[in-house]
Amino acid sequence: MVTELVEKLFFTREISEEISLPLKKRDVHFGDKVFYYLLKGASWGIVFLLLAMVGLILKMSWPAFSTLGWTFFTSAEWNSWTQEFGVLSFIYGTVISSLLAVAFAVPVSVGVALFLNELAPSWLARPLGFLIEMLAAIPSIVYGLWGLFVLAPLLRTYVQPVLLDYFGWFPLFQGPPLGVGMLCAGVLLAIMITPTISAMTREVFKAIPVSHREAALGLGATRWEMLKLAVLKTGTSGIIGAVILGLGRALGETMAVTMVIGNKSEIHLSLFESGQTMASILANQYAEADSDLQLAALTAVGLTLFMVSLIINSIARFIVWKVEKGFKGGK
Amino acid sequence: MDGEVLKVEKLNAYFNDFHAVKDVDLSVNYHEVVALIGPSGCGKSTFIRCLNRLHEEVPGARCTGNVWLDGQNIYGKGVDPVVVRRNVGMVFQKPNPFPGLSIFDNVAVGLRLAGVTKKSVLSEAVEEALRKSALWTEVKDKLKKPGTGLSGGQQQRLCIARALAVKPPVILMDEPTSALDPISTAKIEELIVELKNDVTVVIVTHNMQQASRISGRTAFFLLGELIEYGKTSKIFTKPQNLKTEQYITGRFG
Numbered sequence: 066m067v068t069e070l071v072e073k074l075f076f077t078r079e080i081s082e083e084i085s086l087p088l089k090k091r092d093v094h095f096g097d098k099v100f101y102y103l104l105k106g107a108s109w110g111i112v113f114l115l116l117a118m119v120g121l122i123l124k125m126s127w128p129a130f131s132t133l134g135w136t137f138f139t140s141a142e143w144n145s146w147t148q149e150f151g152v153l154s155f156i157y158g159t160v161i162s163s164l165l166a167v168a169f170a171v172p173v174s175v176g177v178a179l180f181l182n183e184l185a186p187s188w189l190a191r192p193l194g195f196l197i198e199m200l201a202a203i204p205s206i207v208y209g210l211w212g213l214f215v216l217a218p219l220l221r222t223y224v225q226p227v228l229l230d231y232f233g234w235f236p237l238f239q240g241p242p243l244g245v246g247m248l249c250a251g252v253l254l255a256i257m258i259t260p261t262i263s264a265m266t267r268e269v270f271k272a273i274p275v276s277h278r279e280a281a282l283g284l285g286a287t288r289w290e291m292l293k294l295a296v297l298k299t300g301t302s303g304i305i306g307a308v309i310l311g312l313g314r315a316l317g318e319t320m321a322v323t324m325v326i327g328n329k330s331e332i333h334l335s336l337f338e339s340g341q342t343m344a345s346i347l348a349n350q351y352a353e354a355d356s357d358l359q360l361a362a363l364t365a366v367g368l369t370l371f372m373v374s375l376i377i378n379s380i381a382r383f384i385v386w387k388v389e390k391g392f393k394g395g396k
Numbered sequence: 397m398d399g400e401v402l403k404v405e406k407l408n409a410y411f412n413d414f415h416a417v418k419d420v421d422l423s424v425n426y427h428e429v430v431a432l433i434g435p436s437g438c439g440k441s442t443f444i445r446c447l448n449r450l451h452e453e454v455p456g457a458r459c460t461g462n463v464w465l466d467g468q469n470i471y472g473k474g475v476d477p478v479v480v481r482r483n484v485g486m487v488f489q490k491p492n493p494f495p496g497l498s499i500f501d502n503v504a505v506g507l508r509l510a511g512v513t514k515k516s517v518l519s520e521a522v523e524e525a526l527r528k529s530a531l532w533t534e535v536k537d538k539l540k541k542p543g544t545g546l547s548g549g550q551q552q553r554l555c556i557a558r559a560l561a562v563k564p565p566v567i568l569m570d571e572p573t574s575a576l577d578p579i580s581t582a583k584i585e586e587l588i589v590e591l592k593n594d595v596t597v598v599i600v601t602h603n604m605q606q607a608s609r610i611s612g613r614t615a616f617f618l619l620g621e622l623i624e625y626g627k628t629s630k631i632f633t634k635p636q637n638l639k640t641e642q643y644i645t646g647r648f649g
């Protein structure tokens with residue numbers, strides 16, 4: 066992508082070189098050329114770095130794959146005593162906590178973006194928007210501490226008992242209300258990714274031309290109908306893009322999640338139960354792995370995290386592409 | 397029906413402190429096409445956007461005066477602008493179909509907003525509106541395709557169909573053909589002339605020929621003021637005001 070762009074930018078210049086002006090003795094495009102090769106080098110450098118990283122991780126995790134085989138992916142057992150290592154419960158933890166986070170964060174973020182951009186007067190929108198964006202600047206360890214000492218007790222005393230009372234029959238809300246666990250991780254992650262998603266969604270809304278809004282208003286749409294018709298609908302692909310960004314952060318988030326998810330390498334349907342994510346198992350065990358096999362297995366977990374992120378991102382990108390195609394009316 | 401469908405009294409429009417439309421009085425009869433002409437920036441768009449209360453949606457914009465639509469003051473106390481806009485359709489200078497909506501949905505959107513849900517009613521109205529705007533034959537096989545996939549001229553006719561579908565008594569058009577090729581323009585002019593049987597059209601145009609081809613009366617605006625208003629044939633042959641004459645003969649503006 067990048068190199069293509071660079072090539073376009075600079076090789077189109079070659080044409081002008083053919084129209085040789087008599088004045089032109091020295092190569093005036095020397096600077097351009099240097100710049101071109103610099104950029105080209107940088108973009109290939111990144112590709113190379115990525116490949117080298119994947120190669121190294123692959124090599125380091127190879128003992129795990131050769132010893133454990135497919136069971137590494139199909140087993141949810143992680144036990145350094147018995148030397149059994151399966152990644153499944155971590156994949157589950159990562160995916161569920163991230164999806165939970167997105168499910169909580171998207172309506173809030175889009176609501177915030179709508180309110181700040183379309184409804185709030187500017188004296189309110191500006192400071193409020195600034196505050197929300199400030200949330201993105203808080204280090205994740207601070208989020209973790211807050212989650213552990215504030216959010217978890219809150220969930221334990223106020224939210225979980227109520228859920229148990231009313232929805233206790235539902236498999237998602239069963240078990241002891243401990244506070245920490247999958248639900249807590251999901252809520253905390255949601256708070257962490259809300260500023261990202263809402264800031265990007267605001268940009269998306271800002272880019273929607275007034276003419277769409279006026280088209281809706283001119284047809285006799287109320288404010289809310291106008292927002293649905295001209296803003297939300299038009300912004301769909303952009304909003305999905307924003308969600309991908311948030312999801313990416315949630316998938317890889319380590320510190321805060323490790324502090325509140327409970328760190329149990331098990332799969333439970335209930336959101337009250339503890340869990341473990343790929344990032345949190347790495348944070349918990351990498352520094353104190355007992356055996357070479359465990360170290361290799363942990364590296365393999367890292368590789369799996371990378372692949373899962375890649376797959377989820379690809380799916381999301383595919384959705385954006387689909388939506389955009391629907392807009393442009395291409396074949 | 398006879399008589400006045402629109403009666404504008406002492407209309408003043410502002411953008412913050414800027415006085416864009418000054419003391420305009422003007423009335424429009426049923427089944428009439430009225431053209432608004434005048435140099436760029438003289439307030440034509442601002443003026444017609446006051447006729448469906450769209451002007452006030454611009455931040456910092458406001459207006460004073462009265463506009464009687466079918467005997468009711470749209471700036472009267474307690475009047476809901478949403479209801480006004482359902483009765484006064486608008487076609488904009490740049491085609492603006494809703495992205496993400498199909499051709500069918502783009503035309504049906506006004507009816508849906510008005511609460512129509514029955515599929516048969518919608519399809520009938522959509523077909524009728526598309527036929528009227530001379531687009532039906534071109535799109536009848538791809539109603540499910542996105543409206544933004546059409547050409548510029550087709551999109552503009554789609555927007556006209558969208559405005560027609562709700563059958564408003566008055567339609568405002570702000571330079572609807574300025575971005576179109578001569579064939580699409582001719583089609584739209586034809587359409588406007590035909591529309592006269594059902595609706596009243598107020599159209600802004602920079603094209604004098606267009607004004608003389610389609611309109612019964614023409615209003616000449618200059619620097620926010622209505623300079624002259626009268627029969628189109630009169631305005632273009634024997635204008636009363638010197639400024640009008642200078643403008644239409646191209647010595648000015």
Ligand SMILES: Nc1ncnc2c1ncn2[C@@H]1O[C@H](COP(=O)(O)OP(=O)(O)OP(=O)(O)O)[C@@H](O)[C@H]1O
Nearest residue numbers: 411414416434435436437438439440441442443454
């Ligand atoms: N959003 C706005 N904010 C401030 N001033 C505006 C705004 N829109 C228009 N104006 C000013 O109001 C005056 C009238 O503008 P208007 O768009 O009504 O002109 P017009 O007659 O439609 O011109 P054109 O033929 O170029 O479309 C202009 O002087 C313009 O600068």
Ligand SMILES: [Mg+2]
Nearest residue numbers: 440441442570
């Ligand atoms: Mg204008």
